[in-house]
Amino acid sequence: MRRRWRWLVLLAAVALVTSLPAVVGAIRHSLGVSARPVSAAELRQKILRSEDLPYAGYAEAVGGLALPVTGNQFTSVTDLLGGRSQLRVWWRARDDWRVDQINLVGETDVRAGATGTWTWNYESNLAIFDLNPAAQQVRLPVAGDLLPPELGRRLLSQATPDELTTLSPRRIAGHIATGLRLKPSDPQTTIDSVDVWADQSTGIPIRVDIHASGSANPAMTTAFLDFSTAKPSASTTAFSPPRGGRTEISERNGLTDVINRFGDAESPPTLNGVRRNSLLPGIGAIGVYGRGVTEFIAAPLPGRTARSLRAQLTSAPGVAKSPSGLSVSVGPLSLLLTGRAGQGRTWLLIGTVSDKALVAAAVELARYRSAG
Amino acid sequence: MIRTEGLTKRFRSVSAVSGLDLDVRAHDIYGFLGANGSGKTTTVRMLLGLVLATSGSIEVLGHQMPKAASTVLPRVGALVEGPAFYGHLSGQANLAIFDACGPAGSRRTRSARIHEMLDTVGLSEVGRRPVKAYSLGMRQRLGLAAALMRAPELLILDEPTNGLDPQGIHEIRRLLLELNRLGTTIFLSSHLLAEVEQLCTRVGVIDRGRLVVQDSLANLQAPTGRTMLSTPEVATAMAILNGRVVSSDGPRLIVQGADPAELNALLVGHGVRVDELGPERRSLEQVVLELTAARSDNTERP
C-alpha cells in the first residue's frame, strides 16, 4: 500500500490534466450558446454583406482531396486541396489585406494593395509584384481562397432560399457562430451539403465544412482557430521588398493565361444543358458552367499541357479509362481529360458534378467542336 | 542501537529475509555472519533505508527506520557492498562531494576533516589522484574514510576487508578496535568466519534469510564440558579412561569431564605421558556448520 498511493495520486493528476479540456468543453456545451434567431435568407444576406468588414486571425484549412496530378503548375493546388494549410490573415479592406500561408520553415505571403499584390516567399527570398488584380478571373485556386470568409461567401453567393436551412449556434474560436446549411438542389451535384458558420455579430464566416455525397468526413474544412474583428493596423498589411531579396514583376496564374492564349478553342455557351456562368467572366477559352457549389469548368488545353497531364493521369492510381477519355473522382471533385493521345483537341473538365455529367459534357463538346 | 522485529523482505515471491529479530547493543562489535546470498546485504540495505521492508520493524539509534532516516543516518557511517566513487575525480573531491550532500558536514572544517580522514586510513599521499587510478584496497580504505567522515555513533560495514592484503586487513582491524574503544558501535557483516571471530564481541548468524543464532562470541565458544587430550600412548590412555572417551582421532582424544587437572593427575598417576591437555572449546566454524546443517536437515525432512 505504501508504494501504491503515490502512483494513485499520479494517475489521478494525469487523469485530471488530460480530461480538463473535455470537461471544460462539456461545461461550455451544457451552458449552451444563445443566439438571436434569424431566418436563413437573412443570415445569407448578412454573410454576403460582411465582405467589406475587417478581421484578422489564424485559420487552418484541411482538405481530403488528393488529386493525382503534380508538376510545377499543379503542385500548389494539389497541396492546397489535399493537405493542411495554415493561414494567417489580416483584412482591412478588399484592396488592403494580407494572407500568409505558413509552413515549418518559412512562409508565402500575399499582400494586396491598391496598385497590385505582392507575393513574398521567404525560402526563395523572392518578392513578386503583380499588377493585375486577378480576383474576378478564372484562375487556379490560391491559399487565400480557402479562408473561411472567402470560401463561405463564395459558396453561398448563388444559393437559392430553398436550399438553405439554419443550424443551431455554436462557439468557434471563442466567438458565437450562427450556422447555415446549403444542400444543393441540382441533381448532378456531388456535394451533399456545405455548412457555413458566421460570426454572429458581424456575419463574417469563420468556419466552412464541405461534405461530399456518401462520405461521413468532410471533404474540406476550413476554420479560424483565432479570430478577431478588430481592424488590423495598416503597417501589418504594408509591404516593401526587403533589401537583399530578389524582386520580380510578373503576371500570375500562368496556366490560365496559357490556356486563354494558346488553347485555340472557345467554350460553348451551354454544355450538358447548363448555361455558361456569366457572373464569373472566364475570359475567352475557359468556360465555367453551373451555379453556386455545383459547377464545372471546361478548358481547352494546349498541346504540351495536355500531354503532360495525360501522361500523369495514365499512370496514376484510381484513374478510369473510357471512350470519352481519362476520368478520376476525388471526394466531390470529378475530373475528365477528353480524347486520346495525339488525336484532336483535348478538353479538361473538372467540377463538383457527377462523372456522368462530365461524360455527357465531353460528348457534347466533341459534337460542338466538329460543328464549330 | 539496532533492533529489528520480524523483519521480512520478499522480492516478488522470493523471500530474501524472513522474521529477522536483530539486537545490536551499544558498544558491540556485532558480527553478522552468513554465506553469500543468505540475505546479509538485503538486511544491511533495509537498516539503511535503501530497501524497504515487506513487513516488520527496524529501530536504529532508537528511531524507526526508514521514517526517521533524516535524523538517524547522519549519525551512521556505512560501507555497503563495496565502496563506490566518481572515478574521474580525486579521492579528496569524492569525499568533499559526499560530505556536502545531506545535513551536517560544515563547509569550513571540510578540508581539514578530509585530510584527517585520509591520514587515518593511510591515503594522504594519493588523495589528489583520480579514484580510477586506485587499487581495490585503496578504494576500500577511501570508502571507510567516507563512512568515518562525520564521526558516526554507529558504523555499518558490509565486507570491509574485501580486497585488502593481510597488512591492510590488520590495519583496518586495529582501526575498528580503536574506534570501538572510543565508543563507536560497529555492525560488521561478513562471510569470513575468521574475521568475525577475531574482531567481534557478539555474533548473529543468518542462513537463507533466517537468523539461526544470536549470542555473544564468548557464549558460543564456551567450554563444552569435555576435555581434549593428546597423548603418544593412546591405547593405554583409553584403557585407563575406560568408558569416558567420547571420540578419538589419532593421538587426540575427547574425554568426558570438564576438569583437565583431575584427568592429568589420573593419567600421570598411571605413568601415561601427556602432550596436550585442556577444556574442549568449539570454534565458531563448528558452531555455524552445526546450526546451518541442522536447519537444512529440518527443511529437507518435510
Next chain:
Amino acid sequence: MIGVELSKLFRRPRTWLTLVLLDALPTVVAILLATTHLGPRPGQGPAFLSAVLTNGSLFAVAALAIVLPLFLPIAVAVVAGESVAGEAQSGTLRYLLIRPIGRTKLLVAKLISVFAFVMAAVVLVAGTGFVVGRLLLGHQPLSAAVSSVSGSQLTPAQIAFRTLLAVGYVGVSMLGVAAMALFLSTLTDSAQSATLGALAFLIGSSLLLTLDAATSLQPYLPTRYWLSFVDLFRDPMLLRNVERGIGLQAVYVAILLGAAWANFVTKDIKS
C-alpha cells in the same frame, strides 16, 4: 545539493565533450556554406539556412535549427538518462542516499542540473552560431537590418530579442525529453537503456508527426511544436504554437516527474 550536482555535472569530461560535439555540427555547416555558398533549396533543409548567406547574425538561430531535430535531444537524453541510472551503475547512488539525501530532493537536484545542462547547451550553440556566422557568413555590418520570415525588416535589437526568446523556447522544448529520460533513469539501473528509451520515445513521436492517420494524436506529441521557434521570426510574431509548445512541455514534465517521483521514492535500491 544543487550546487553539488552542478559541480558533478560540469566536472565530468564527458559533459564538455558533448557540448563540443554539439557545437561542431553547426560550425561544419557554416564552413561548408561559406566555402560553397550553396543554400538548401526552398522547402528543404533546416530553417534559416538560405537566409544566413546574406546575414550571418541569423546563424545563431540556424545553428539551433540544425541541432534541434537530433543532436540536441540525443545530448539531453544522454545526460538525463545518466542522471540517476549512472549513479546506480557506479554504486554512488546508495552512498548519496545514506548521507542522507531525501530521494525527492535528489530527483529535483538532478532535474535542475539537467535543465542547467540543456540551457548551457542551447546558449553555447546559439553563441557559437553567432560568432561563426559573423566570422564566416554574410558580411553585413552588425547594425544592418535583417529581414523577418514575413519579409519585413527587423532591427538588430529586435533580432537579438527574438533570438533570446528562441534560445529559451528551444531549451524549454527539450524539457520533455529530459523528464522522460529522467523517469526512465529511475526505472532502470542502466544509463544506456534510459537514454535509448527516451530516444525511442522521441523517434516514435517524430514518426507519428509525419503520419496523416495520426492527426488526432499530433497535438499531444512532444515534438509537435519543436520547430515553432521559427514563428518567433515572423512579423508579427505568431505565439499560438509557441504557447502550446510551452504548455505541452510543462504537462509532460509534470507527469513524467510525477512518475519518476512515484517510482523512485519507494524504489528498492539494489545497485
